[in-house]
Each structure stands twice: as structure tokens, then as C-alpha cells.
Amino acid sequence: MTKLYPVHNFSELYPITLEKMSYSDVLPYDSGMLDVGDGHHIYWETCGNPNGKPVLVVHGGPGSGATPYWRQFFNPNLYHIILFDQRGCGRSYPNAGDTGSALIANTTEHLISDMEKIRTKMKVDKWMLFAGSWGTTLSLAYAVTYPNRVTELILWGVGTTQKQEIDWLTWEMRHIFPKEFDDLLYPIKDIMGDRNIPLAYNELLISSDPAICMPASWAWCTWEDRIVSLGNHVSPSERYFDDRFRLCFARLVTHYFGNYAFLDNNYIVGNIQNIKDIPLIMVKGRLDISSQLSITWAMHKQHPLSDLYLIDNSGHGGSEYMHRVLIGATEYFVTQ
Structure with a gap:
């Protein structure tokens, strides 16, 4: 090499x-x-x-x-x-x-x-x-x-x-991206309870009401963009601008991550x-x-x-x- x-x-x-x-x-x-x-x-x-x-x-x-x-x-x-x-x-x-x-x-x-x-x-x-x-x-x-x-x-x-990996990419990332983490928590602040963050999000995402599931899908995918982007510059994934794809992705990710891959x-x-x-x-x-x-x-x-x-x-x-x-x-x- x-x-x-x-x-x-x-x-x-x-x-x-x-x-x-x-x-x-x-x-x-x-x-x-x-x-x-x-x-x-x-x-x-x-x-x-x-x-x-x-x-x-x-x-x-x-x-x-x-x-x-x-x-x-x-x-x-x-x-x-x-x-x-x-x-x-x-x-x-x-x-x-x-x-x-x-x-x-x-x-x-x-x-x-x-x-x-x-x-x-x-x-x-x-x-x-x-x-x-x-x-x-x-x-x-x-x-x-x-x-x-x-x-x-x-x-x-x-x-x-x-579990430690899911905690890492959610709770522990607050030490690196505190403002963005506050934004992530805001939609689930009233339903979080003692659940992990992806599972709380999944409750919103599986709603059949677009007024509930669509903002939740944006919030989750905005967090995804943040943690996979290097440095201060966030590179939004163009795929998330497709409502169907974004909702599909967010529902599946939170389903699997919230249950630690079952x-x-x-x-x-x-x-x-x-x-x-x-x-x-x-x-x-x-x-x-x-x-x-x-x-x-x-x-x-x-x-x-x-x-x-x-x-x-x-x-x-x-x-x-x-x-x-x-x-x-x-x-x-x-x-x-």
C-alpha cells in the first residue's frame, strides 16, 4: 500500500x-x-x-x-x-x-x-x-x-x-450538536416519557395524519443530515425532499433503531x-x-x-x- x-x-x-x-x-x-x-x-x-x-x-x-x-x-x-x-x-x-x-x-x-x-x-x-x-x-x-x-x-x-450505539447517535450527540439536539427533542417533548428517542419519534411517524407524521419526518431527517455531515456545513440529502421517501425512511429507521434491531x-x-x-x-x-x-x-x-x-x-x-x-x-x- x-x-x-x-x-x-x-x-x-x-x-x-x-x-x-x-x-x-x-x-x-x-x-x-x-x-x-x-x-x-x-x-x-x-x-x-x-x-x-x-x-x-x-x-x-x-x-x-x-x-x-x-x-x-x-x-x-x-x-x-x-x-x-x-x-x-x-x-x-x-x-x-x-x-x-x-x-x-x-x-x-x-x-x-x-x-x-x-x-x-x-x-x-x-x-x-x-x-x-x-x-x-x-x-x-x-x-x-x-x-x-x-x-x-x-x-x-x-x-x-x-443500545449503546443508538444512545450514542442520539443522546450523546447532544455534546457535539447541542442546538440541533434541542431541535430534535422539541417535537417529542410531551410524549417522550422513559422511551428512547427513535421510539418516541416512531409514535408520531406512524400517525396517518400528515400534520403529525410529516413534520416529524422532517425533524428526524434533519438530524440524520446533521450527524452524517462533516464540520459546520450540513449537506442535505436530496432524497429527503421526496415526501414519500422521507416518511418511509424515517418510519423504518426509528422502527429498527427504537427496538435496537429487534x-x-x-x-x-x-x-x-x-x-x-x-x-x-x-x-x-x-x-x-x-x-x-x-x-x-x-x-x-x-x-x-x-x-x-x-x-x-x-x-x-x-x-x-x-x-x-x-x-x-x-x-x-x-x-x-
Whole structure:
């Protein structure tokens, strides 16, 4: 690794190169809807080489959806790229932007089951998981549940959605953004009680009254923009200007974060030994204050086959150098 890049690797088990920034977008060659039960239908698509190395892309949010952005990380000549929209978002239905009923039968356990149904449909025995942000929680939960189905893990913006992490990105952020935190608390000041902040917000968000749920969605997503932006400048996500997307995203995030991903608090970190034989590359921005580096570090120390890349100038949203590392990781694993 050249010192020209502000990237530090803590173990260097997998010698990757940092030369490529992205691959050209490739359109799906097949797509469809999968009835996964409970009234939910999941959108899926496949790109690249149907005979290539299978990789499942697990998007973040929860609720961000499998946008074309995710396809740029894989050589389409060598990878069989599978993407899906998780329950309640994107092209899957019911959509949480339309109805609060999309949150029914919508837990991490359900999403893991959906991933297995997709794997079976695609006739894939084992696959790589590639995930960012919330998707890393879901991927890790899937991997510790079905370790024999996972060949490698590439994770960036790593988190496990434990209580301490949710407290961190809400209560603890008040020490960094006190004015914005006051703004976050204001809409829920009369209903907060002893609940966590996302769960209190979810009560407002699932209302069918636009006068209640829409202002709450703006307040939550304004906070999201704040904690993922670097420095004083806040970069608003253009996607939040779409009322349906914003409400969908806010409902799903607060649903999952308010319930700590519906997992036992130590489910992932306490079961890392289940995936000790699976090669793992984790990538984290040094400036990513929205998720705790200490969580990633703890997993790295427990996992004998893990590399941890720390990108000095990157936040939660990634950077050129993070893209280079992720591309290098996919190139390395497809040649092994």
C-alpha cells in the first residue's frame, strides 16, 4: 500500500490495490418481485455475470433501498450481483411511505428470512455479503445465523445497532450538536416519557395524519443530515425532499433503531466466533461520528480473519479513498 493514500490497515491479511475508483454502471439483466409472506413482496434484481461470483448487496438506512449506486463496486464480468429492497422500502411493498402497516412483520429476523428466500430463488449455495451502514448490522446478523452460507464479508460504516450505539447517535450527540439536539427533542417533548428517542419519534411517524407524521419526518431527517455531515456545513440529502421517501425512511429507521434491531443486545458481538472462518474486510471513516469506531475495533480484535481499514478523511457517507478500498476488496476476493 502506498503512503500517498490516507488509509491505515490494521492487519493486511488481504493485499488489495487502491487503483480503481469505480466500475461503470451496469443495468440489471433480470428483476422481479418475491412474495416472502406476511403480506410483504420484495423487489430483487440481478446484474453482471450470471455465472460469476455471487454477491448480495445489503443496503443501509434502514429504508434507503438498493439504488444504482451500489452496482459500481463490482466487476460486472466477474460478479453475479444481486440486489434487493428490504421490507417496506424502495420498490418492495407495502411501502412505509404509504402506510404504517409496512412495519408489521418487519424485523431483522424477517429480513434474514427474506435473504434466505432470495438465495434459494437465485439457486446460490453461498455468497459474499457487501453492505454499508445499517446493512452491516443485517449482514452480520445473517452471517452469525447462517455462517455456512457466507463466503466473505465486506462491510463499511460498520455498526451493530446495540443500545449503546443508538444512545450514542442520539443522546450523546447532544455534546457535539447541542442546538440541533434541542431541535430534535422539541417535537417529542410531551410524549417522550422513559422511551428512547427513535421510539418516541416512531409514535408520531406512524400517525396517518400528515400534520403529525410529516413534520416529524422532517425533524428526524434533519438530524440524520446533521450527524452524517462533516464540520459546520450540513449537506442535505436530496432524497429527503421526496415526501414519500422521507416518511418511509424515517418510519423504518426509528422502527429498527427504537427496538435496537429487534436483536438481543449482544447477538452479533457475542457470536463473532460463529463467523471466525469467514474472511472479513471492514472499512470505517475516522470522521464517522454517527457510528462508534470502538464497536468495529472490538469485532476486529475478536475476528482472526479480519482486516480493518481506517480512512482518515472520510465520514459516514464515504470518500474517494473509501471507494478505492471497497473496490480493491471486491477485486481481491473475486480472484481468490
